[in-house]
Each structure stands twice: as structure tokens, then as C-alpha cells.
Amino acid sequence: MKNLKINNRFTAELPTDPELTNEVRQVKNTLFSFVNPTKPSNPKLVHASEEVAELVGISKDEIRSEEFLNTFSGKEIYPETQPFAMCYAGHQFGNWAGQLGDGRAINLTEVENNNQFYTLQLKGAGKTPYSRTADGLAVLRSSIREYLCAEAMHYLGVPTTRSLSLILSGDQVLRDVLYNGNPAYEKGAIVARVAPSFIRFGSFEMLTARNELKNLKQFVEFTIKHYFPEITGEPKEQYIQFFQKVADTTREMIVHWQRVGFVHGVMNTDNMSIHGITIDYGPYGWLENYDPNWTPNTTDSQNRRYRFGNQPSVAQWNLFQLANALYPLVNEAAPLEKILDSFMNNFEKDYKAMFLSKLGLFTSSETDDKIIKGLEEILQLSETDMTIFFRNLSQVKKEDSVEEAFRKIEFAFYLPEEIKEQILDAWQKWLSVYLKRLNSEILSDEERVIKMNAINPKYVLRNYMAQLAIDAADKEDYFLVDEFFQLLKNPYDEQPESEKWFAKRPDWARTNVGCSMLSCSS
Incomplete structure (x- = not known):
């Protein structure tokens, strides 16, 4: 991997943990700790993304090399690099959790390629000072889910971390998959992840909570300098612009989640990226039958805080915590509150435009809100597959009768025998309104199909x-x-x-x- 251009800005410019022992502890007055991955006993490459490799400066041939295997399994340290784990805090399920940090993630290095910077990180590479009571390892099961989903999200057009490689460690890892007191050994694995950085909302929360305001100022200015160079002006104005940028990209990410039916499952503030990219694929899930109250996370099954329909509100709540963390630098609530107050209004506008585009409606009409609300309600009357419904809706033509239109979408019903009487009547009424609205569109059926099929995926990682x-x-x-x-x-x-x-x-x-x-x- 001779073409890797190393540029360790994070570790070169930010406060370092002076203690080098890999013991679980409270780590103060720093943003990271140097720590080496746990060496796997017998690493084996399962899969690698040639596209992501090329993105960071690794050739197709190098993917098959022993150097690639050893580097991205954590067996060997790449020359001129010093792996590190990041220190951050966060709110988990709405409660302050204090110091968290990279408990099972280790950043190998930052690289520069084609004037872009990327952080290369291993997930499941072993214990760090932030592992709390865990071992810092990961199993093949969760690693496959992360590896596939990150790349699937990218190709869906959803902002996300990327997956470089999936490697078996050769070691067994003890896990209690259902938290029910029945742990079992599973195959260990490591995923190499790629992102502009792995800086989270919780990175700033930690510094403010500990009153490390000098480090907070330095870290915010470091982040703006390297990741938001378009931000200029006086320092206070830069901090506000930074918050606005994070709010905007976060909103855009959530709109995409709702568009494709993705449920993150654990939207804690330590799992929120300042780049507005999807990060930390744990108990995520894809909405199969359209149910806004569904959460994929067993830990969240009672309160359903992270349910599909609540993701926009949680994003706003998390941004509020980030605003609190930045407040000591801004020292004025009004500009931060203005951004927070506008978040949901902007989201609802974006959501409406997105939803109408899923329906193939690209002009505005006074019936639009009624059509959207009506569909959201009717989709829940009987289990209806979200992906199949929207994809097949593109087959409906302007001249179709209500009966013809219904036949084109009925494959989406899980229990077709339920679609009778009131439920059938509700569908027929909605389709009648939809067909009338469709006929007001300028686009031809052929043009509309192309646009709808570019928005509504046919395949998701169910x-x-x-x-x-x-x-x-x-x-x-x-x-x-x-x-x-x-x-x-x-x-x-x-x-x-x-x-x-x-x-x-x-x-x-x-x-x-x-x-x-x-x-x-x-």
C-alpha cells in the first residue's frame, strides 16, 4: 500500500492523553488516547470494497496483499502511524451517560487522497481505555450487518460512513445476543470503516460537561479549520455557522432515512456525526411494513424513543444538546435557538417535497397535504410493505381506473385477505384522489416512472x-x-x-x- 498518504492532523494538533496504559479509566483534558489494536490470531479477508479502497488510495491488487490483511485486521501497525481511540461523552436514551469514547473502535490513521481527507478506523479491534466493562471486540454477525449496510446506504444516496473491508479475526468472542443471560461464543471479526472524521456531538458535550473550555475552543476551531473551511468571519460567528451546518446536514440525513425506510435504532448523541453522515450501525432495521412506531432495538422496545416516526424529533433533541455544548463559546442563546427552532419547520418542508417526489408529484397543489396524510394513515390499516408499495406505485398510469391502480399496488399487502370493506374503501378513495392529482402533472407517465424509480429503491438490505x-x-x-x-x-x-x-x-x-x-x- 505504497500510495497511502498519511496526514495525522487529529493526533498532531489536539491534546494527547499522556498515559499510554490500556486500562479502562476516566480520561481528562484530552481528545484521544494512543492504543494499539488487539492482534488477531489468524485473520482472513472475507470481503473488501474496491471502490472504497480506491477512494483512500489503495489499488485493487493491494487489497489481496498480506500487508492489507495485516493492517486492516490490526495485526500490524502501518508505518508512520500511531492508532488512537477518541474520548467523548453523550446522552444515551435521553440520559446523560458521562464519558463513553471509542469502546470498540480504534482509528488507524488519517490519509489524504485526491485532495480529500479520510480517517481509517477499525471496529471490533480490541479493548481501549473507553471500553468500560466490554472487550472491545466484535462478532461476525454484527460486522456483516455494518459492512453491508454502510455501502448499501451510500448507493441509496444516504450520507454515511463507508466500509473498506470485513475480516475474520480467527478468535472466538463471547456475546449475549438477546441480553437474556445466555451468552455464547461467536466468530470474531473486524470492519474497516472510512469517514471524513469520526467526530461526534458527544465529543463537544464531554468538554463542556467537564468545563474544559480551552480544549473546547481549540477543538471547535480545529474542526472548522479542517472540515468546514468554507466557514469564515469572527470566531463567534464561525461557531454559529458551524452549528448551522451541522443542523442542516443532520436534517438532510434524516430526510433520506425517512425516504428509504431506515431506522437507526440507537440515536444517542455519541452516535451522531458532525458531518451529517449515518454512523454506528448497531441495532438498525429497515421498515418493512409501514409502521412509524417500529424500533429495531430491543433496549428501546418499551419507550420506543428511537422509533421510525420519532427520528426527526430525536435529531432536533440531539442538536439541542450540541447547542448546549457550544453555548460557552457563543455565550448567547438567541442565535442557537433560532437554528433549533427552524429545524423542524425546514424538515417538514423537505419531508413534504421528498414524500411528493416518492408519489411522482413534482408540482404543488392544495390537495398535497391531504394526499400525504391520507396515505400515511392508510398504509397502517393493514401491514403494507413500504419499499414494494412505493416502487410499484410508479406503474400506475394517468388513465388507469381505481381498480387498475389498486391491482398494481396490492402485491405490497402482507395480508391481502384483510383488504376488504372499510380498508378497501379507504384505498379506493385515496387512489381516486391520487389519480386525479396525477393527471394534473405535466410529466408523461414514462418520464414520471424514471423519476420515481430514481427515488424509490427496488432493493434494500432487508x-x-x-x-x-x-x-x-x-x-x-x-x-x-x-x-x-x-x-x-x-x-x-x-x-x-x-x-x-x-x-x-x-x-x-x-x-x-x-x-x-x-x-x-x-
Whole structure:
């Protein structure tokens, strides 16, 4: 990997933890601690992304090298680098959790390629000073889910971290998948992740909570200088602009989540990136039947704080915590409050435009709000597959009758026998209004199909699909890992040879572990 251009700005310019022992402890007056990955006993490459490798300056041939395997499994330290774990805090499920930090993530280095900077990070590479009571390792199960989902999200057009490689460690890791007192050994694995940086809302929360205001100022200015160079002006104005940028990109990310039916499952402030990218794929899930109250996280099953329909509100709440962290630098509440107050209004405008585009409606009408609200309600009357419904809706033509339009979307119903009487009547009424609205559009049916199919994916990483890949990989069969990786690189294309994956969740997956809800160890 001779072309890797190392540029360790984070560790060169920010306060360092002077203690080098890898003991779990409270780490103060610093942003990171140097720590080496735990050496795996027998690493084996399962899969790697050639596109992401090229992004950071690694060739296709180098992916198959022993140096690549050793570097991205944590077995060897790349020359002129010093791995580190970041120190940050956060709110978890709405409660202040204090110091958290990279408990099972280790940043290898920062690299520069084509005038862009990337941080290379290993997830599951072993214990750090922030591992609390855990071992810092990860299992193949959760690693496959992260590896595939990050790349799937990228190709869906959702801002996200990227996946470089998935490597088996050769070691066994003890995990209690359901937190029910029945731990078992599973195969260990490491995912190499790539992002502009892994700076989180909680990074700033920690410094303010500890009253480390000198470090807070230095860190905010470091972040603006390197990641938001377009921000200029007096320092106070820069801090406000920085908060505005984070609010804007966060809002855009959430709109994309709602567009494709993605549920993060654990939107703690330590899992929120200042770049507005999806980060930390733990107990995530894809909305299969349209249910705004669904959460994939077993830990969240009672309060459902992180349910699909609540993601915009949680994002605003998390931004409020970031505003509190930045307040000592701004020393004025009004400009921060203005940004927070406008967040939901801006989100609702963006959401409406996004939802109308999913419906193939690209001009405005006074009936739009009624059409959106009506559909959101009717989708919940009987289990309806979100992805299939919106994809098949593009097949409806302007001249269709209500009955013809209904036949084109009925494949999305999980229980077609329920679609009768009041439910059938509700669908017929909505389709009648929709067809009338469709006929007011200037675009032809052919033009509209192209636009709708570029917004409504045909293929997403359904929970049962990920579980099938995991089950096969446990038997050292990685065919499905690669098949899904390739399939999800073109999620908006028809791909007729892969039509079997354009299907509703099978009955066996309704309540199966890994297919419905997951724990934070997932």
C-alpha cells in the first residue's frame, strides 16, 4: 500500500492523553488516547470494497496483499502511524451517560487522497481505555450487518460512513445476543470503516460537561479549520455557522432515512456525526411494513424513543444538546435557538417535497397535504410493505381506473385477505384522489416512472436478507455477502436476475432473532 498518504492532523494538533496504559479509566483534558489494536490470531479477508479502497488510495491488487490483511485486521501497525481511540461523552436514551469514547473502535490513521481527507478506523479491534466493562471486540454477525449496510446506504444516496473491508479475526468472542443471560461464543471479526472524521456531538458535550473550555475552543476551531473551511468571519460567528451546518446536514440525513425506510435504532448523541453522515450501525432495521412506531432495538422496545416516526424529533433533541455544548463559546442563546427552532419547520418542508417526489408529484397543489396524510394513515390499516408499495406505485398510469391502480399496488399487502370493506374503501378513495392529482402533472407517465424509480429503491438490505448472509457466513459460505454487496450497489435498477429479493419479509422472519428486533450487541 505504497500510495497511502498519511496526514495525522487529529493526533498532531489536539491534546494527547499522556498515559499510554490500556486500562479502562476516566480520561481528562484530552481528545484521544494512543492504543494499539488487539492482534488477531489468524485473520482472513472475507470481503473488501474496491471502490472504497480506491477512494483512500489503495489499488485493487493491494487489497489481496498480506500487508492489507495485516493492517486492516490490526495485526500490524502501518508505518508512520500511531492508532488512537477518541474520548467523548453523550446522552444515551435521553440520559446523560458521562464519558463513553471509542469502546470498540480504534482509528488507524488519517490519509489524504485526491485532495480529500479520510480517517481509517477499525471496529471490533480490541479493548481501549473507553471500553468500560466490554472487550472491545466484535462478532461476525454484527460486522456483516455494518459492512453491508454502510455501502448499501451510500448507493441509496444516504450520507454515511463507508466500509473498506470485513475480516475474520480467527478468535472466538463471547456475546449475549438477546441480553437474556445466555451468552455464547461467536466468530470474531473486524470492519474497516472510512469517514471524513469520526467526530461526534458527544465529543463537544464531554468538554463542556467537564468545563474544559480551552480544549473546547481549540477543538471547535480545529474542526472548522479542517472540515468546514468554507466557514469564515469572527470566531463567534464561525461557531454559529458551524452549528448551522451541522443542523442542516443532520436534517438532510434524516430526510433520506425517512425516504428509504431506515431506522437507526440507537440515536444517542455519541452516535451522531458532525458531518451529517449515518454512523454506528448497531441495532438498525429497515421498515418493512409501514409502521412509524417500529424500533429495531430491543433496549428501546418499551419507550420506543428511537422509533421510525420519532427520528426527526430525536435529531432536533440531539442538536439541542450540541447547542448546549457550544453555548460557552457563543455565550448567547438567541442565535442557537433560532437554528433549533427552524429545524423542524425546514424538515417538514423537505419531508413534504421528498414524500411528493416518492408519489411522482413534482408540482404543488392544495390537495398535497391531504394526499400525504391520507396515505400515511392508510398504509397502517393493514401491514403494507413500504419499499414494494412505493416502487410499484410508479406503474400506475394517468388513465388507469381505481381498480387498475389498486391491482398494481396490492402485491405490497402482507395480508391481502384483510383488504376488504372499510380498508378497501379507504384505498379506493385515496387512489381516486391520487389519480386525479396525477393527471394534473405535466410529466408523461414514462418520464414520471424514471423519476420515481430514481427515488424509490427496488432493493434494500432487508433484515432477513442480512440474516441469511450471516447464517451462511457462519458456515464459511460468503456467497450471499458478495451477492448482496453487488445487488445493493444498484438499488434503483430493475436487476431482473435478482427479482427474488424484491419480496416481502417471509413469515419465518417476522419474529426471528436478527430479522425483527436486535440488541445493541448486534
